[in-house]
Amino acid sequence: MSQKTILITGTSSGIGRASVKRFAALGWNVVATMRNPEKESELGNLANVLVTRLDVQDKASIDAAIEAGIAKFGQLDVLVNNAGFGQYGLFEGLSTDQIETQFQVNLFGVMDVMRAALPNFRARKSGLVINVSSGAGVFGLPMISAYCASKFALEGFSEAVSYELASQGIGVKLVIPHGGVAETSFHDRSAQEFAQGAGLDDYHDFQQQMTALFGKMGGGRLMDADYVAGFIAQAATDGSSQLRYYVGDDARGFVDARLHKGEAAYMAHMRSFFVPQS
Template identity: 55%
Template sequence: MTKTVLITGCSSGFGKTATGYFVRQGWNVIATMRNISDGKELAELDNVLVTRLDVEDPASIASAIEAGIERFGRIDALVNNAGYGLFGIFEATSPEKIKEQFDVNVFGVMSVTRAILPHFRTNKAGVIINVSSGAGVFTLPMISLYCASKFALEGFSEALSYELSGLGITVKVVEPGGVISTKFGQRSGAEAGQAQSIPDYEPFVTSSLAIFETMRGQRLATEEDVAKVIHDAVTDGTDQLRYVATDDIKPLVRARRETSEAEYIQFMRSKFGASAAS
């Protein structure tokens, strides 16, 4: 029987690319997005259902899952991909934007996951992939709120994996970073443009932006690389929890996970701390 995956956030980026990748591997795909007019290209693919799902709208989540089951009979995997990143100094970010960051990146994932769990429990099977980020492993300045949301997602995913392991349901985390072809940076930049300016931070912001620009020029990973890792995580039949999806972030991941706390903090402060900005 052909298997079916539901993917959130398919209008662009990893979600759109993963849809095409799964189709090429012979899967049915429920490609969901807030505005289905953005899914015209995907709707032309065989075995793809484009339907509306806004992670902040519980009714749309339930409707998308119901539509997918009606079309394909069952759902075998969920890829929680929808998300975005706030960019800018924490103090300059409004409480409303902070709430929205968590509503999408954390509570939205929880809402979609909660809605599909009864179906997975009935089937006694299911794979949940939560798309995190390198920013869920290590932190960077100017994206403190995005980091906070992804750290929360990592903790939720790990704990949830224990709760569901006895029910035949596997939870996994995919950690991409450094992908140059997505529109993520454009969206983050637009969000930053709406934040207030605080002069005291300007030297640090200028220094940090220069570092980010250097990092951006070194990025080589593509959306296709991440889509492959997502597919591999769904299909490899293991209970592996975390997958680092791009080589670009591996040095920072190793610094976080394979060195002492003191070594890691010293390494990061040398790059992004006050001394680096002076």
């Protein structure tokens, strides 16, 4: 089969949606998955695109989507784990359920989708998994500690499992947007589920400062979703063994500090932003 097939999670908006359109334009078969496909009226009209339900918190829907994609197109060649959300709020304001949900979506859901797709890859000793991570999996930020924890875990898991899967001819890659992406509902869910803990007045001044700081940072959030989709396409087609693809304008130097400065210099750089100066 010369026409390759890709399954993408979280395609109702943002990076996932842009990726469906980009791969369809490249002539790929695309399994576009989302939690509520009944609300989708555009993607199914594209050539060689199958829109179907997949909720990463529902294992039955994962299995059904994988089976539907293989039944439609014969096999899967690439899996893109894009679905995710960010749980915002002070750590002390987060409930155990909120933290568990963050990990269920951003980490365990990825694992479950991979577990369902890997037998098809392994049978052919071929395939590629692309996990969409975040700058928050490279550097830590206040007010999104649960999100950072889930993305740091995704980074470590992806790197570790890449060695196992390489023995089966299966590749693993990470696409890492940093700086924010436009045209996505990611931040809508994050805002709806912001943790407002009771009895945390001690954090009031800090929270106000961080809210103002993130507001300024968010003001430059202009990265187009299709731009990120272009890196996903590059990762899917360049034939390299590159693990990480960093995507974005590192205007504040967080990625550069994490990757190229020593620990002391990195922490000094980050604390200049996030530790209130007395």
